Amino acid sequence: MAVDFKITFNAPCLPLTSLTSTPLLLPSMAKPTLRHKASPCLAHALRFLAGSFLVFLLLLTLPSFFTPINPATNLDSSNTKFDRIDPPSDASSSVNSQSHPSLPYDPPDITFYDDPKLSYSIEKRIEQWDEKRHHWLKQHPSLATGAGERVLLLSASQPAPCPNPIGDHLLLRFFKNKVDYCRIHGYDIFYNNALLHPEMFSYWAKLPVVRAAMIAHPEAEWIWWVDSDALFTDMEFKLPLDRYKNHNFVAHGWAHLIYDRKSWTALNAGVFLIRNCQWSMDFMDVWASMGPQTPNYEKWGQVLKSTIPDKQFPESDDQTGLVYLLYKEKEKWGDKIYLEGEYYFEGYWAEIVGTFDNITERYTEMEREAGELRRRHAEKVSEQYGAFREKYLRDAGSGKGGWRRPFITHFTGCQPCSGDHNQMYSGSSCWDGMLKALNFADNQVLRKYGFRHLDALNLSVSELPYDYPA
Numbered sequence: 001m002a003v004d005f006k007i008t009f010n011a012p013c014l015p016l017t018s019l020t021s022t023p024l025l026l027p028s029m030a031k032p033t034l035r036h037k038a039s040p041c042l043a044h045a046l047r048f049l050a051g052s053f054l055v056f057l058l059l060l061t062l063p064s065f066f067t068p069i070n071p072a073t074n075l076d077s078s079n080t081k082f083d084r085i086d087p088p089s090d091a092s093s094s095v096n097s098q099s100h101p102s103l104p105y106d107p108p109d110i111t112f113y114d115d116p117k118l119s120y121s122i123e124k125r126i127e128q129w130d131e132k133r134h135h136w137l138k139q140h141p142s143l144a145t146g147a148g149e150r151v152l153l154l155s156a157s158q159p160a161p162c163p164n165p166i167g168d169h170l171l172l173r174f175f176k177n178k179v180d181y182c183r184i185h186g187y188d189i190f191y192n193n194a195l196l197h198p199e200m201f202s203y204w205a206k207l208p209v210v211r212a213a214m215i216a217h218p219e220a221e222w223i224w225w226v227d228s229d230a231l232f233t234d235m236e237f238k239l240p241l242d243r244y245k246n247h248n249f250v251a252h253g254w255a256h257l258i259y260d261r262k263s264w265t266a267l268n269a270g271v272f273l274i275r276n277c278q279w280s281m282d283f284m285d286v287w288a289s290m291g292p293q294t295p296n297y298e299k300w301g302q303v304l305k306s307t308i309p310d311k312q313f314p315e316s317d318d319q320t321g322l323v324y325l326l327y328k329e330k331e332k333w334g335d336k337i338y339l340e341g342e343y344y345f346e347g348y349w350a351e352i353v354g355t356f357d358n359i360t361e362r363y364t365e366m367e368r369e370a371g372e373l374r375r376r377h378a379e380k381v382s383e384q385y386g387a388f389r390e391k392y393l394r395d396a397g398s399g400k401g402g403w404r405r406p407f408i409t410h411f412t413g414c415q416p417c418s419g420d421h422n423q424m425y426s427g428s429s430c431w432d433g434m435l436k437a438l439n440f441a442d443n444q445v446l447r448k449y450g451f452r453h454l455d456a457l458n459l460s461v462s463e464l465p466y467d468y469p470a
């Protein structure tokens with residue numbers, strides 16, 4: 001396509017790229033070359049431009065002429081590379097990064113990926129990660145733009161089919177919910193179903209995934225782990241990342257329950273944000289050192305059980321390990337760990353599912369009053385309508401007792417995949433709760449497609465009237 005065009009117009013005075021680089025074709029390549037000193041052979045150039053205009057008209061008839069050309073894919077060895085990529089205009093703008101990352105562009109220069117000693121394994125230390133990551137970002141300016149706010153969502157489930165006959169169906173719906181949230185907010189998502197470290201099973205399996213994702217995604221500042229049994233029940237709410245700017249790890253939790261009560265439920269390890277930096281690499285090394293892949297696993301079980309009295313089982317687990325690290329090594333890690341207790345960073349399902357009906361009513365009432373919230377719109381511009389809603393939620397509270405939609409509902413203890421739920425719940429309360437939460441969330445998504453589920457436990461849908469819910 002473009003190559004044929006170049007060969008036809010090999011002009012002697014102007015580099016061929018300047019003739020082919022009309023803004024229509026190659027926007028980011030046009031600027032530098034059009035400023036080329038053309039005066040000594042201006043007339044010559046004009047003749048060529050006239051000629052090229054004729055051929056341009058001719059080529060308009062070829063359908064392939066309009067195929068969009070990304071300058072990054074059009075590089076060959078004779079071209080210089082960096083002067084063809086526009087430098088980031090505003091390093092703090094996440095808007096640009098979402099709109100214009102040069103995905104196919106990877107310069108041949110050496111990066112940390114070329115180091116044969118680099119290991120993605122959680123058992124191999126990585127050093128100078130901050131320098132390595134920043135160097136890589138410098139080499140990928142279109143991804144450096146907005147990198148400080150970029151989030152990668154991670155989730156995972158077991159490699160084998162679920163023993164619970166409806167387990168895989170439930171996991172699919174939980175996964176769909178995460179995909180929906182990520183699409184609406186422009187986040188990337190990685191779902192893992194391979195055991196990356198054969199001995200790090202169950203709740204320990206996430207750490208090797210987080211570690212590998214940090215290396216695989218130097219463009220992401222935050223890795224956001226969300227358990228497979230947790231779902232977004234407010235599709236509009238966004239993480240208040242600014243609040244965490246001085247921290248490297250965020251979990252739902254309460255400091256007084258750690259330091260006064262030493263409780264293993266003082267925080268929840270099923271949803272967390274971890275900054276992609278050396279601190280986090282070091283922190284995960286220490287955290288993972290309590291895991292089943294180490295010779296000290298049994299000993300750690302005893303230490304955790306004796307330090308955290310309400311721990312219920314003898315084996316070392318990731319959540320109690322986290323409480324232990326905060327309790328015992330507060331000076332070392334505490335100032336970079338943020339315990340979020342102001343909203344449902346994740347929330348206990350049993351305290352949430354009973355509130356969905358009331359919340360739905362309050363939101364419906366709110367929308368009857370507010371035409372701007374009822375306005376139909378494309379899904380892509382949803383964030384603006386989420387922001388509109390904030391002023392109607394001032395008195396809604398967040399968390400327990402409030403009527404704001406809970407951000408993340410976590411079905412801890414329900415074990416959707418194995419079906420082997422905690423005996424303190426009845427099976428039906430778990431399953432009904434999950435269906436309710438999944439429909440509650442899905443209604444927020446389906447609405448932009450013009451439909452909704454008829455009721456909390458019913459899978460069928462109906463079309464929404466034009467001015468719903470007027």
Ligand SMILES: [Mn+2]
Pocket residue numbers: 227228229230270410411412413
């Ligand atoms: Mn969980």
